[in-house]
Amino acid sequence: MTSNGTHTFNGNGVTKNGFHHNGKATNGEKNGCNENSTNEMSYSYEALQETADYLKNIIPLVPKVGIICGSGLGAYWHEGTLADALDQKTEVPYEVIPNFPPSTVKGHAGALVFGYLSDVPVVCMKGRFHYYEGYPLWKCAMPVRVMKLLGVTHLLATNAAGGLNPNYKVGDIMLVKDHINLMGFAGNNPLQGPNDERFGPRFPPMSQAYDRKLMNQAKKIANDLGLGGNIHEGVYTCLGGPNFETVAELRALKVLGADTVGMSTVHEVITARHCDLTVLAFSLITNECIVDYETQEMANHEEVLDVGKMRQVILQKFVGKIVDYISTSENQK
Numbered sequence: 001m002t003s004n005g006t007h008t009f010n011g012n013g014v015t016k017n018g019f020h021h022n023g024k025a026t027n028g029e030k031n032g033c034n035e036n037s038t039n040e041m042s043y044s045y046e047a048l049q050e051t052a053d054y055l056k057n058i059i060p061l062v063p064k065v066g067i068i069c070g071s072g073l074g075a076y077w078h079e080g081t082l083a084d085a086l087d088q089k090t091e092v093p094y095e096v097i098p099n100f101p102p103s104t105v106k107g108h109a110g111a112l113v114f115g116y117l118s119d120v121p122v123v124c125m126k127g128r129f130h131y132y133e134g135y136p137l138w139k140c141a142m143p144v145r146v147m148k149l150l151g152v153t154h155l156l157a158t159n160a161a162g163g164l165n166p167n168y169k170v171g172d173i174m175l176v177k178d179h180i181n182l183m184g185f186a187g188n189n190p191l192q193g194p195n196d197e198r199f200g201p202r203f204p205p206m207s208q209a210y211d212r213k214l215m216n217q218a219k220k221i222a223n224d225l226g227l228g229g230n231i232h233e234g235v236y237t238c239l240g241g242p243n244f245e246t247v248a249e250l251r252a253l254k255v256l257g258a259d260t261v262g263m264s265t266v267h268e269v270i271t272a273r274h275c276d277l278t279v280l281a282f283s284l285i286t287n288e289c290i291v292d293y294e295t296q297e298m299a300n301h302e303e304v305l306d307v308g309k310m311r312q313v314i315l316q317k318f319v320g321k322i323v324d325y326i327s328t329s330e331n332q333k
């Protein structure tokens with residue numbers, strides 16, 4: 001335990017269940033993955049149960065809300081992130097959690113942080129897994145299933161995104177009312193492979209992926225926080241990355257109906273809805289997408305991080321109030 005009361009686990013005595021850092025088995029056994037003859041396709045239910053059991057043994061709470069901290073909400077190591085602000089924190093680095101892939105993004109924190117936000121038990125993913133890191137989508141989204149097995153009922157997925165909608169300004173928030181699964185258009189989906197009905201159905205609907213009641217409440221909360229002019233509702237789309245988009249790609253995405261573009265969230269939300277978690281997601285607009293050939297500025301990761309830091313205090317208040325609402329509205333049921 002550190003002087004600020006945070007417990008951090010070093011994982012002594014924990015086996016990593018046969019995975020190398022590239023996610024391949026090291027001991028020739030199946031070790032957690034459902035495999036077909038050519039590919040690893042998913043983690044088995046039992047493997048994720050083992051991950052959840054490991055965590056249950058070391059954490060003193062049952063999290064109600066799972067929060068994925070995107071680049072705008074403290075995925076990176078710096079002071080004052082949302083996860084840092086939790087009360088009675090227990091921090092578990094990904095590298096000690098059985099079956100968890102390591103986070104490879106430079107500076108990405110890579111830890112599950114358990115604690116209380118607005119007196120509600122939560123788990124924060126400090127850093128997420130991206131497709132561009134080389135992980136398949138089902139691996140990127142596996143922590144969502146672990147959250148479900150831990151008892152989480154609501155997922156709050158956050159991301160940093162480029163604003164395609166000309167009304168969006170840097171620092172604004174867009175509540176995700178829908179997404180376009182562009183990678184799915186190309187036949188890439190986190191639910192591919194064997195389906196385990198204990199998680200959810202083979203063919204889940206996705207027409208009401210984002211909870212309308214939570215979105216309405218989030219808008220009210222934003223207004224109360226003085227963010228009335230900075231809150232929007234729109235459509236998010238995810239590309240694989242890691243490069244930012246060309247002008248022609250951005251123009252095409254606009255025609256398709258996207259308001260923001262990023263590199264995450266969609267596969268996490270599909271996985272969350274598959275296992276019946278209630279979902280709220282929002283994008284922090286970190287850059288305006290460049291849709292002409294005259295502009296000299298270019299999208300860059302440093303700007304994304306800077307805007308995230310600039311908005312972290314207000315975003316934390318926003319998330320704290322949303323979590324409070326989730327717990328009180330549930331209590332009233």
Ligand SMILES: O=P(O)(O)O[C@@H]1C[C@H](O)[C@@H](CO)O1
Pocket residue numbers: 069070071072075128130158159160161241262263264265300301304
């Ligand atoms: O993890 P998120 O989706 O918030 O991060 C976005 C997408 C890339 O990882 C990064 C680009 O700067 O920001």
Ligand SMILES: Nc1nc2[nH]cnc2c(=O)[nH]1
Pocket residue numbers: 160161162163239241243244245261262263286287289299304
């Ligand atoms: N794909 C993509 N991801 C982002 N993350 C933050 N900004 C952007 C962007 O402009 N494009």
